[in-house]
Amino acid sequence: MKFYEFGEQEHPVILLLPGTCCHWKANFEGVIPLLSEYFHVVCVSYDGFDETEKTEFSDMLAETEKIEAYIRGNFSGHICAAYGCSLGGSFVGLLIQRKKVRIDHGILGSSDLDQSGVLAAKLQAAIVSPILAGMFKKGKIPGFMKKRLAEKPEEEQAYYKKMLDMFGVGSTRMAFVTKKSIKHQFYSDLVTPLENGISVPGTSVHCFFAAKMGEKYPERYRQHFANPDIRRHELQHEELLMRYPKEWVQEVLDCCGMRMRG
Numbered sequence: 001m002k003f004y005e006f007g008e009q010e011h012p013v014i015l016l017l018p019g020t021c022c023h024w025k026a027n028f029e030g031v032i033p034l035l036s037e038y039f040h041v042v043c044v045s046y047d048g049f050d051e052t053e054k055t056e057f058s059d060m061l062a063e064t065e066k067i068e069a070y071i072r073g074n075f076s077g078h079i080c081a082a083y084g085c086s087l088g089g090s091f092v093g094l095l096i097q098r099k100k101v102r103i104d105h106g107i108l109g110s111s112d113l114d115q116s117g118v119l120a121a122k123l124q125a126a127i128v129s130p131i132l133a134g135m136f137k138k139g140k141i142p143g144f145m146k147k148r149l150a151e152k153p154e155e156e157q158a159y160y161k162k163m164l165d166m167f168g169v170g171s172t173r174m175a176f177v178t179k180k181s182i183k184h185q186f187y188s189d190l191v192t193p194l195e196n197g198i199s200v201p202g203t204s205v206h207c208f209f210a211a212k213m214g215e216k217y218p219e220r221y222r223q224h225f226a227n228p229d230i231r232r233h234e235l236q237h238e239e240l241l242m243r244y245p246k247e248w249v250q251e252v253l254d255c256c257g258m259r260m261r262g
Contacts, residue, residue: 001066002045007036012080014039017088021132021182023168027085034249038258048181057181060192064091068100081105081256085238093194093224096203103203105256110210110238113194113220121190129183136174162242199226206255212236
């Protein structure tokens with residue numbers, strides 16, 4: 001696992017946690033310059049998903065422990081905020097519920113928080129991992145996906161192009177990622193339980209709800225967190241982050257009680 005830091009040391013610390021099988025830079029490069037004006041930004045690069053290491057992703061809890069150790073070792077165990085993109089939101093939930101570090105503001109970005117039994121998770125991981133591994137190796141989506149994408153309205157095509165960029169597809173940047181790492185990450189996220197009614201004094205939880213994902217998610221956020229601040233956007237999964245970086249930064253600042261300058 002690697003940690004990439006940006007911005008002034010004296011600024012409040014924000015931790016950025018990538019989504020499923022995403023490269024940290026592809027995930028957050030559009031917002032790091034803006035965010036660094038206000039925060040000391042720390043981007044997590046998971047085991048198995050950093051080209052500078054020869055590692056494999058093992059499971060969510062092992063990765064969480066490494067993140068906790070970094071926060072304790074570098075920031076005295078206390079940070080201002082943690083933003084989790086999609087799967088990264090599961091890490092935010094785990095960091096809060098374990099109470100090994102202090103986080104003032106936990107922010108979940110379009111996280112689905114899906115959980116399932118072992119057999120169902122194994123089946124889903126077995127289906128998804130070879131498809132994603134093939135996309136990473138070739139740097140492009142399969143023909144059947146390309147055909148379906150071409151049939152969608154232009155606005156939707158623009159969104160999905162941004163989504164593929166976030167995955168690092170469009171180049172062979174992610175060719176180093178193994179099918180094993182993909183499978184372990186996908187499976188582990190589904191079977192690692194997140195508690196219900198998580199409440200930690202001094203920690204507020206904010207959920208960026210992408211309404212086009214479906215109306216079941218606000219209830220899921222309320223299930224796992226006590227009194228979450230649910231921020232509704234009439235957008236698709238992580239579209240605010242990918243397509244509207246300035247607005248995304250403003251929302252993050254607002255969650256932390258800060259204002260955008262200028």
